[in-house]
Amino acid sequence: MRLAGSMATLLHDAVMNPAEVVKQRMQMYNSPHQSALSCIRAVWRTEGVGAFYRSYTTQLTLNIPFQSIHFITYEFMQEQINPHREYNPQSHILSGGLAGAVAAAATTPLDVCKTLLNTQENVALSLANVSGHLSGMANAFRTVYQISGVSGYFKGVQARVIYQIPSTAIAWSVYEFFKYFLTKHKMEKRTPF
Known part of the structure; x- marks a missing residue:
């Protein structure tokens, strides 16, 4: 199961990056x-195919802690507000939204570095005296710090959290609905009339 999830993440990020x-x-x-x-x-003509994958390892590095924090927070919240694990849309929406918010806030520094790698934003590179193209997560972390200090790692954190709350709330509530629906349907088929 973990191997399947890892392979799905690798393929997803390879396509989506x-x-x-x-x-x-x-x-x-x-x-x-x-x-x-x-x-x-x-981008293809001026920077080559590599420009589309300059942030690929950063994206993978971002997804691992994001998903870990996301799932742990969701499970923790469910234990607190829905300990019997009944189908309860309000608890799934609340837990899902909070899980997305916490994961988004915690991984914003990685997202900021990924964005810098993807955009190669000229003003930022000029401020950091970077000539050519910025590559690699370590270089992106140094560049963000050099330009803005620690606060630079959290630029856009509010927007990222606001984006993730409904996204993860909807995802969890839909997942829990179908889990409930399919389990209930399966149980009804087994029960003789």
Whole structure:
């Protein structure tokens, strides 16, 4: 089961990392890209395929603690507010939202470094006297610290938490609903009339 989860994460991030690079470059202030396709072409032509995977190890490093904190917090909250583990939409929504918020806040420094690697933001690189392209998580951590100190690791933490709360609340409530529905349906099939 753990191997399957690990392989799913590796494949997911391999596919989604290039999409994240394009999304973040298009979201940059004064982005020169008018469409996703033009962004892909420009990055490919000027930086090569490696630019789409510059933050891949950072993304993997981000997902491991995020998912760990997320699941641990969800399980802890369920033990506190739903100890009998009954189907209770309110407890699933509350636990899921809080789990996403805690995991998002705790892993924001990794997300900030991933964003810097993906965007190669010129102003930030100039402030840190970085010429060429920034690569590697250690370099991203040093650069963020050099530019903004410890507070730089938590830029956007509120937005990230606000984004994750409904996302994880919905995911957990849907998961718990289908688990309940399928288990109940299976039990009804077994029960003779």
